[in-house]
Amino acid sequence: MSAQGTAIAEKSQPEAMDLRTRKLLEGPLFRTLIGLAAPNALVMVTQIAMGLVELYFVAKLGVDALAGVSQVFPVLALVGALSQGAVGGGVVSAIARSLGKGDREGANNFVWYVVAIAIALGLLTTALLKFVGPHFYASMGTSGDSLAAALTYSSVIFGGAIFIWLFNLLLAVIRGTGNLVLPVIVVCGGALLLIPLLPLLILGTDQIPGLGVTGGAFGVLTYYALGSLVLIFYLWSHRGVVHPPARPPRLRFRPAWEILRVSGMSALVSASTNLTLAILTSFVGSYGTTAVAGYGAGARLEFIIVSLSYGIGGPAGILIGTNVGAGNYRRALRIAWIGVLVAGFAAEAIGLTAAYWPNVWLEVFSSDPAVLTTGSAYLRTVGPFFGFFGIGYALYCAGQGTGRMEWPVTGALVRAVVAIAGSFLVLHINGDLIGIFRAASIGMMTFGCLSLPSLGLRVGYGRSDKRPASIGSG
Secondary structure, three states, X not given: OOHHHHHHXXXXXXXXXXXXXXXXXXXXXXXXXXXXXXXHHHHHHHHHHHHHHHHHHHHOOOXXXXXXXXXXXXXXXXXXXXXXXXXXHHHHHHHHHHHHOOOHHHHHHHHHHHHHHHHHHHHHHXXXXXHHHHHHHHHOOOOHHHHHHHHHHHHHHHHOHHHHHHHHHHHHHHHHOOOOHHHHHHHHHHHHHHHHHHHHHHOEOOOOEOXXXXXXXXXXXXXXXXXXXXHHHHHHOOOOOOOOOOOOOOOOHHHHHHHHHHHHHHHHHHHHHHHHHHHHHHHHHOOOHHHHHHHHHHHHHHHHHHHHHHHHHHHHHHHHHHHHHOOOHHHHHHHHHHHHHHHHHHHHHHHHHHHHOHHHHHOOOOOOHHHHHHHHHXXXXXXXXXXXXXXXXXXXXXXXXXXXXXXHHHHHHHHHHHHHHHHHHHHHHOOOHHHHHHHHHHHHHHHHHHHOHHHHOOOOOOOOOOOOOOOOOO
């Protein structure tokens, strides 16, 4: 055994590990993965549902309020994707690999780095949206009362951006230990409190006037703030696997870089995905409002695919990171293949179903014949390629686990170039709407195919394997 392997083995002794980490290292692969994926998927579905419920009550304020908040929603979704999936993925990877190596002290100290990163990025988000937000919303065509609603909602929700970042990154710390039950309790418990509170804050009652869009933003921020307090109490009362010290250690660059190098690469995937959808929407917009509505209804299914793939791939990344940290490269590689196959087949099943029966999904949003025609054309063209999209996102999560993101990031960026450039050429050569959808399909296929070599080349999975050290029941 190499010197590095010996060091890992020495750290991976009973006193350095707990039963939860042992399960990640030794438990049955498929059963362990599904056991982690189920609560992770429930968390994602709950968070999506909260956003839809808020929009439902905001819509009762009128078209201007709905339009204004809808302009802010993509920015809020991007902040959520970056804090939960991108930077959060870097946190999960760093914690999991530290615990896999048996480096409990390093994992404990990482928590303080997470807090520092959350505060810094929260303040940056607040400052950026304060100065850029008004110009951004105006550039999207918002004006008058709609623009006023967007600015009001944006100033409140992003004024407390620290709470959004702190909540999602502390949640990532706990996920990195393999504990996905507590996130369900915190997220779903918070949703049970928030959902009945939203109509009171937004619409008010006969005796108490509502706060309008300000009430919605305040309610969401309250959810993140109270959730952050719960997570802080859990972590600093040493009820979980990691036990952060009461006082912050002297912060150094290298541990922060362990989080940020994965986070930065992950952010490229999240940003390119949202950018691609936004630009394709603008291209489709040249065909009229009904075309945009049809494309938008169909493209919403892509967000379901992303959530599904992350629901499976996220837990796979936790398992992979823990096993890579322990030097169990062969097991980590098997986990990656299982995650990719499950995510790919699930996404493809949804895509083929939507392609064969597109109106089952589209009629949830509209019954307009023109909308249904465009949406059906999109789903029939792109749906059969959803499997590649699922594979790409599963490999993105696996790359977070290994800390090697080169191939998935390359796939995501090339996908964006292919879809955007291809659509641009189609639009200016023959103006064929189906051609835009075909470019989107080829882009999805590119994402999956360019991500797959990372498994064949064992990037991040080493060249040797060792069995995990036996861990006592106590």
